[in-house]
Amino acid sequence: MTRQIALRLGWGALTLLGTSVIVFLLVHVVPADPVRTYAGPQADKETLDRLRHELRLDDPLWMQYGRFVGRALRGDLGQSLITRQPVIEALRTRFPATLAVSLGGLAIWVLAGIPIGVVTARYRDTPFDRTVLVLSMVSISLPTFWLGRILQFELAYRGGHFPVAGLVSWRHLILPSVTLGIVGVGYYARLVHSNMIEVLTQDYIRAARARGLPEALVLFKHALPNALIPVITVLGRDAAALLGGVVFTETVFALPGVGSLAVQAVLSMDVPMIVGTTLFAAAMVVAANVIVDVLYPLIDPRIKTGRQ
Amino acid sequence: MPVLNVENLSVSFPCARRPFRAVDGVSFAIEEGRTLAFVGETGCGKTMTALALLRLTPPMAAIEAQSVALSGRDLTRFSSEEMRAVRGRGIGMVFQDPAAALNPVLTIGEQVMEALRAHERLPRRLAWERAVHQLGEVGMPDPARAARRYPHELSGGLKQRATIAAAIICRPSLLIADEPTTALDVTVQAQIMDLLARLLAERRMVLLLITHDLGLVAEAADDVAVMYAGRIVERTDVQALFARPLHPYARDLLASVPRLTDATHRLKSIEGTVPDLADLPPGCVYAPRCSERAEGCERPQDLEEIAPGRWVRCWRARWWAE
Numbered sequence: 001m002t003r004q005i006a007l008r009l010g011w012g013a014l015t016l017l018g019t020s021v022i023v024f025l026l027v028h029v030v031p032a033d034p035v036r037t038y039a040g041p042q043a044d045k046e047t048l049d050r051l052r053h054e055l056r057l058d059d060p061l062w063m064q065y066g067r068f069v070g071r072a073l074r075g076d077l078g079q080s081l082i083t084r085q086p087v088i089e090a091l092r093t094r095f096p097a098t099l100a101v102s103l104g105g106l107a108i109w110v111l112a113g114i115p116i117g118v119v120t121a122r123y124r125d126t127p128f129d130r131t132v133l134v135l136s137m138v139s140i141s142l143p144t145f146w147l148g149r150i151l152q153f154e155l156a157y158r159g160g161h162f163p164v165a166g167l168v169s170w171r172h173l174i175l176p177s178v179t180l181g182i183v184g185v186g187y188y189a190r191l192v193h194s195n196m197i198e199v200l201t202q203d204y205i206r207a208a209r210a211r212g213l214p215e216a217l218v219l220f221k222h223a224l225p226n227a228l229i230p231v232i233t234v235l236g237r238d239a240a241a242l243l244g245g246v247v248f249t250e251t252v253f254a255l256p257g258v259g260s261l262a263v264q265a266v267l268s269m270d271v272p273m274i275v276g277t278t279l280f281a282a283a284m285v286v287a288a289n290v291i292v293d294v295l296y297p298l299i300d301p302r303i304k305t306g307r308q
Numbered sequence: 309m310p311v312l313n314v315e316n317l318s319v320s321f322p323c324a325r326r327p328f329r330a331v332d333g334v335s336f337a338i339e340e341g342r343t344l345a346f347v348g349e350t351g352c353g354k355t356m357t358a359l360a361l362l363r364l365t366p367p368m369a370a371i372e373a374q375s376v377a378l379s380g381r382d383l384t385r386f387s388s389e390e391m392r393a394v395r396g397r398g399i400g401m402v403f404q405d406p407a408a409a410l411n412p413v414l415t416i417g418e419q420v421m422e423a424l425r426a427h428e429r430l431p432r433r434l435a436w437e438r439a440v441h442q443l444g445e446v447g448m449p450d451p452a453r454a455a456r457r458y459p460h461e462l463s464g465g466l467k468q469r470a471t472i473a474a475a476i477i478c479r480p481s482l483l484i485a486d487e488p489t490t491a492l493d494v495t496v497q498a499q500i501m502d503l504l505a506r507l508l509a510e511r512r513m514v515l516l517l518i519t520h521d522l523g524l525v526a527e528a529a530d531d532v533a534v535m536y537a538g539r540i541v542e543r544t545d546v547q548a549l550f551a552r553p554l555h556p557y558a559r560d561l562l563a564s565v566p567r568l569t570d571a572t573h574r575l576k577s578i579e580g581t582v583p584d585l586a587d588l589p590p591g592c593v594y595a596p597r598c599s600e601r602a603e604g605c606e607r608p609q610d611l612e613e614i615a616p617g618r619w620v621r622c623w624r625a626r627w628w629a630e
Contacts, residue, residue: 203408209364210403211423211474212396225413301458302412 008293012286019282020072023275024065034271038081068275077279078272080265087276090261097167098257101249102242104177105184110235113185114228117192118219121227124197132189139186148179148252165254176253180246184238191234195227202226229300232292240288244281309380310337311514312361312482316374319353319360323368326586330356330369332538335611338482338531343508343515345529345546347522347561351582353538354518358484361516362399363391379481396423400475404487406467410459416443417455420474427478442473447503465496469503476507483508486518501528522565526550534558537583537593540611543619554618554625556598592622600624 035052036043043051052058056067071078077087120129156164156175163172199205200223208222209215245259254260258277265273297303319331331353338344346354359365361376361383376383378398383391395401403409410419421439424430430438436455443451446469459467468488476483485504489497505528508515517529525532525546533543534555542555553559560578580597589595591606598605604623611621614629 203403203405204411206364207401207403207409207471207474208411208419208422210362210395210401211426212392212394213422213426214392217422217426222411222414226411300413302460 005290005294008290012290015286016279016282017069020069020275020279021065023278024068025061027271027274028061030269034081034269037269037271072279077276080273081270082268082273087272090273091258091276091280094256094258094261097255098243098246098250098259100173101176101180101246101255101257102239104173105180105242105246105249106235106239108177108181109184109188109238112181113188114192114224114231116185116189117227118196118224120189121193121196121200122215122219124193136186136190139182139184140190142183144179144183144248145252147183148176148249151175151179152252165252167255172253172255176246176249176255179252180242180249188231188234191231192227195230196223199223199226225299229296232295232299236288236292236295237285240285243284243288245277310339310377311379312336312338312516313375313377314361314373315376316372317357317360317376318372319356319365320370320372321368322370324586328585329538330585331360334535334538334540336533336540336543338514338516340512340514341508342530343517343528345517345519345525345532346535347519347525347532348535349520349582352535354535355486357535358401358486358516358518361484362395362401363388364395393427396475396480397427397478398480399482399484400478400480401484402468402471402475402486402488405491406464406471407459407491409471410467412459414458415455416457416459416462416470420455420470420477423474423478439473439477442477443470446470446473446476446507447499448473464492465499468492468496468500472500472503472507476511476513479511479513481513482516483513484516484518487520488517489524490519490521497524504528522562534561537588538585539593539621540619541594541621543611544617548618554614554620554628555594555622556600557594560597560599 033048035048035055035057038055039047039051057064059067068078075088077091079086080090083090116132120132123129152164152175156162162175163169166172196219205218205222208218213222243258245262246257247259247263249255250257250259251263258280261273262277262281264270265277314337315335317331317334318329320329321327334353334357336344346357348354356365356369360369360371360373363371363383365371373384378394383394386394410416417436417439420442421432421435424435424438425432440451440455443454448454448466448469454462454466454470459470462470468491472488483504488504489500492500501524504515507513515528517524519525529546531543531545532549533540534549534557535541536557542549542553542558544554549558550562553562557578564576564578566575578597583589583593583596589606590608592598592609595601595605602624607623609621609623611619612626613619614626618629620629
C-alpha cells in the first residue's frame, strides 16, 4: 500500500514538473512585459533595462527556469510583482476561504445529491422522478456566475437576508456555498440515479430481497456502495477543481480565495503569482488523485493495491 | 398436509404493448420429504413461477392465484410486510449464477448472516457465529476465514455453497433452487447436488428444483412438472415420466437427449419454435409442433389426472396410457 502511494506521489511530482514547464513557457510567450508591471507605468527605458538586469530576467529562459525550480523545491515560489510579498504566503492566507466554500458546495452535492439519486432510482418513472430530472437539468445548466449574481442581488442586496460580499463571518459563506451547491447537485443526483438503476438490476439485489431484507437495507447497504464506486472518481476530480480556486464564485462574492487571487494575478500580469496559483491548482489535482486511489480499495474490495 | 400447495397461479404482464401470461394456471404441491423439479426450455415460465411464490416478480407483472399455501398458510392473503417475513425464513431461494448473486462489496459472512439479523434480530456477534457454523455445515473449508472473505476470492463452487448457506440459515421449510448448478463445472455440480441432498435429509425441508437438465431431474427429483409456454403439460413422479412420458412434448424432450449408445448421427430436435406468448394458438399450445396432432387438438386442453398421480394436458394421452 505505501509502495503504491509512493508511486503515485512520484508520478504526481512529475506532473507538477511538467505543469511548471508549460506554465513557465506560456507566461514568457505572452507579450506583456513583467518588468513593466514591476516598475510601474511611469518607468523609462533605462529603468526598465536596469531592473531587467537586476531581476535577471535577461538571462536565457532555461536558466531562469532552473533557478525557479531550485527555489520552488525549497518552498520559495518567488515574490508577487505587485505586492512584493512571497507567493507562498499569499497562497497560504487565501486557501482557507477557498477551502470553506468548496466544502460547503461539496457538502450540498453529497448530502442532497446522493439521497435524491437513490430515491429517484427506486421510484423511477414516477412524477417525482420526472420532476427531479427536469430540476437536475436546470441545475446543471445554470452558469455559476449568473446564479451567484441573482442570489446575491435578490437575497442579499434586495432581501437583506444574507451578507452581500466579502468574508467576515461564516454567514458570508452561505450564499457562495449554496450557489456552488445548486450548480453541481443536479449532476450528482443524476449520476447516482443512473448508477443505482444499473445496480438495482443486478442479481445480488434480487437475492438480497429474496432473503427478506427490508427495502431500506437493500437500497443503502447493498445497492448504494456499488453505485458510489464510479462517483468517487468524479467527486475527487471535482474537489480538486474546486480547491484549485473557485474562480466565478469567489469573484462574484468577493471572497479572498485562491481563485480570485489567480484572476487578479492574470489581470495584472503578475508572473510569479500566475505560476504559483497554477502550480497550486495542479498540486490539488495530484493530491485528489492520490486520495481517490487510496479510497478506492476501501470501497471496492475487488481492487487490489499493487501486487500481493 | 403438503408443505407447499399452489392452486391456479398465473403471472401476466397486462400493460405490455402485447399483453401475455408468462405463467398460466399452474397448480402443484410438494409433500414432506419430496423434491419437485420444474423442467422446461428457457422462457417456459419456470423461473417466473418461483419468483411469483416469493412475490419477487418485476413491478409490471400481475400475480393471481387461487391459493399459495405454505404449511397451510395462504400466502396470497399476506401483506407485503408479512411476505417479507416469509422470504428467507419460510422460503429460501438459491439462484443460478453464484457470482452474480453475491454482493461484491460485502463479505461472505455478512451476506450469510443478514437474513438472521433481519428476521430474528440477533446481535451481530451471535449472528456471525451462526453464519460461520452454517458455512461449515454446507461444506465450506475453514469457515471462520471464509466468512471474512469477499465473493471474488472464492471459486464458483464455494460461492454457491455460500449462497445456499445464506438461503437456509433461518431454516426455511421450502428451498427453491433455480438452476443451481448450471453455472458450475460438472464435478462441482455433483458436489452441490450431494450437498443439497444431505441438507434435505438432515432438515425438514423440501426442494423445488428448477432446471432444464433432465439428467439432474432423474438424479435429484422425486416428482416432476414439465412446463411449456407458461403451463404445466405433464406432472407425475420421476420414474413414471422417464419410463413412459405421456405428453408429446415431454416425450419429444426426452427423445432429444442424445444417448451415447445411439447409432444415428443426427441429433433429434423438436421441429418448430416456442410460440409467442402474446399470440398463442387457441387450442393445445403444443399442437403446431406435435407429431400426434389430430382433430380435437384445436380445443383448449386441461390438465387431467388420467391415472393416480399422473396428470397430463392432452386428451389423447388417455388412450396411450392404456
